[in-house]
Amino acid sequence: MKLWNTKGIILEQKKEPALSRDLQQLLTEQGESAKVETLAENEEVTLDRLIRLCNEASIVDERDGEPLGDILMGWKLRAAPKLIVGDAVDDEPYVSNQTNPLMKQSADAAYGLRLLQTALKPQKAYFAVYREMHYLNSRVPTKIEEFVVRKMGGKYPMERRAFSRLGDDVLAVGVGALIHLARAAKEGRVQSSCFVTVAGNCIGTPCNMEVTIGTPVSALLEHCGLITDPTSLSLNSAMVGKAVEDPEQTLIQANTSAVIAIREAKKNLRHMDCIGCSRCVEVCPEGLNPMELYRATSTNRRQTAFELGLERCIGCAACSYICPSRLELSHLIREKQEKWPKGEHCHDR
């Protein structure tokens, strides 16, 4: 049954107004000093040359934080990929740090993808954006220079599964890395910045920014303005990101995609126990039963929890999102997942 891959939840993507605003900049001087050798006019673009360029410019793929040079080195030993995708898919709410640079700096993005296409010679190359973005202030273009912009649909959590569904010989590179590659090739600039979305209902002017790596989070918040005190400050994702306790001590890294400051209303606090509505069961992408897992983990029944598939939880927090009683399902299940290592289960106490 196809139900496995179509499970998940369509989240309300609150990407505006950050998505359509112009790309802002918050660059400090220290990032501008180094220069690398640019690509000459008629120089032949080979994979080795690109790898050297990436290593010298220390370009990092923002999807996972891996240096682009290492990724391309891995492809050196394999057959050419059939497909190169410029990843501009943002399936998290508020986050648009790949879609916005694609729209605002499309020439650089296309140039970067063209370089890769020339070097690796795949059959196809295109950009990918998330389909389920509605109510946008501006249209996402369907074509950027000669590359098609494909819309990839799916329910959250989608990004992890979407590219693996395309197959094994697919090279997916983040749009930010492509832009930095283009800059390194044309102007010889070393990557010292990354693209970050600053959004949330506490932010005065939500926008996408190009930020020097190593800037403290408080500088971004000051730039965009905080209207109210946030109840939560998180990096990368409002669903499964990293919590920021002290914004002055936390620094932006190369794979930071967003800073989200949210003020949650009082009514969103837990006020009842599980009412058995089973909405969580419908949205679990792994096909687990979060309702029963919650009951088993909160009453310390280890055997039952393992029988229900505790080790398969990926922690996407879709169940907590939809729970009408505002239970912390995902948090509790993950906590017990760490506390009870697999294989050590004994009888229920």
Place this chain on the structure above:
Amino acid sequence: MIVKSKPFPQIRAEERSSLVMLDTAIALIPPFFMAVFYYGIRSLALGALTVLAALVTNWISSLFNGRGIEWWDASPVVTGMIIALMMPASIPFYIPMLAAVFAIFVVKFPYGGTGNNVFNPAAAGLAFVTICFGTQLSGYPTPLEPLSLVVDETVKLVQGPAAILKMGAIPTISTEQLALGNFAGPMGTTNILVIAACLVYLLVRKNVKWYVPAAYLGTVCVFASRIHHEDIGAMESIILELVAGSLMFVAVYMLTEPVTLPKRPMAKIFYAVTAGIVTMLFRYYGAVHYSAVFALLLTNAFSPLFDHLVERGNLIELMERRADHEEDE
């Protein structure tokens, strides 16, 4: 500035538990309008007293649960309204109140309270009251004759179409009477058009999956079209079966209760089909009253079994898929 966050996720869907339960309560109000139209203010009084009895019992039993009194729990309101709507309008007040108290105190509270009931509490309350006061539940007043608050012997009680069908006769109801619900029966279950409209409301609000009542009613229609009196055609038989008794009401409000329903889609369909088969069997071979309610109680007991079977099937498929995946590599 130090920000201490709660665990992730930081954003939530808009719906809250109280709204989920209130949706069902709102969907139960139109049948009350029709009941007042046909039987007068007494229906409202019945409803209010039953709901009050259910609420008070819930508050008292939540004292024992160790979580303190949960004042804002709206599920007994739904239970009370369902019980009241399934009663004839001329019934003495203490009977639906007793049904509500039994439903909450014996069927819901010992199993863990809201969200943990094994059997549908309204159905179990109705079953208990049927066993205790069976005769008083089988006589319905004729509609459009308003009843006073105190019902005495002058009110004429007739049998509903379900009893007539059971005896082998054909109830004489004209088409417009059928459409408007203008015949004898439980207070809220005679107007199937109003109930169908409420079903549409619940579908739109996503409280009910469409395939659950569809599977149930489909099974009922299949049975009704095959087995019927010689003098009536298949279509007439289907309409009569749907209209008679509490079937439509049970299909929309009681079958779809999310706590007793299995959790997987295929399991829900099995559950609905089984409930339909048992309902029709009870109608043909069982006692007159509340066939759908008793059938629902019986199927409630099997609901975890359906879940278990479907999950086992899913797991086997997952293992096979993983084994294929490993073979490919």
Place this chain on the structure above:
Amino acid sequence: MKKMSKRNYYRRFLSVTKGIFLKNPVLTMGFAVPFVVVATTSLQTAVGLSIGLLLTLVPVGLIMPLLMAKIPQDFQWVDYPLCALIAAFFVLPTRVIVGNISPALMDSVGVYFSLLCVSTLLFAARGKTRKEPDLAKVLLELVKIWIGAAMVLLLVGVVREIFGYGTLWGKALPWVKLRFSGVMVSAFGFILLGFVAALGKKIHRTILAAQIWTARNRGPIKEKLIELAHKMREDEEETPEELPKETVEETSKENQGKEQE
């Protein structure tokens, strides 16, 4: 243990009435459940069944340990059929006696009366040790078990008769207005049994909780606990203090009591 029992009246009470309250055979061991659930629909039936129970339980309970002490180890499986046979031997005159006391009772209990033969099987399992039993002690235990079972039977019988027929021992009670014939159904018997068991457990737990509360807030332990709280607040680190020996014993005894349930 003895020192504690002297002060703890509730604990002493429980150990004296061991078969009646703490380990009630019907509520905790499932003894005679079919009678309670199905057959006990009025006070008369309850009394009749209690008498029947007494007349079968005591003889069988006294004879079985004596016989089983004589049976060699290899033939241990003979316990159960032998017990049932002896019980049947005693059920025959019991049936006649109870039938003479109240013929209406035999009609209403009907076929379930013969279940008395197997209700005593529970005691066949007790005589696994092959030493000579102390008859007086065995008799006392049996009587306590019977009192416990009879209590539950009578309670269930009274409740069901009042709510079901509105009578008590056949005499109508004028102040009972409602009659629910639903309480005669065996399903309701199970429900009632469950609620009686829950009620008993709740009473037990309430008494224990009250004892703990008084011990903490009123007794000589109170000052020691307050001292302890002060000390823990003064220390920066949380090192577990050595509790005075009495507290440790008391709490462990109470834990044992809870586990016994």
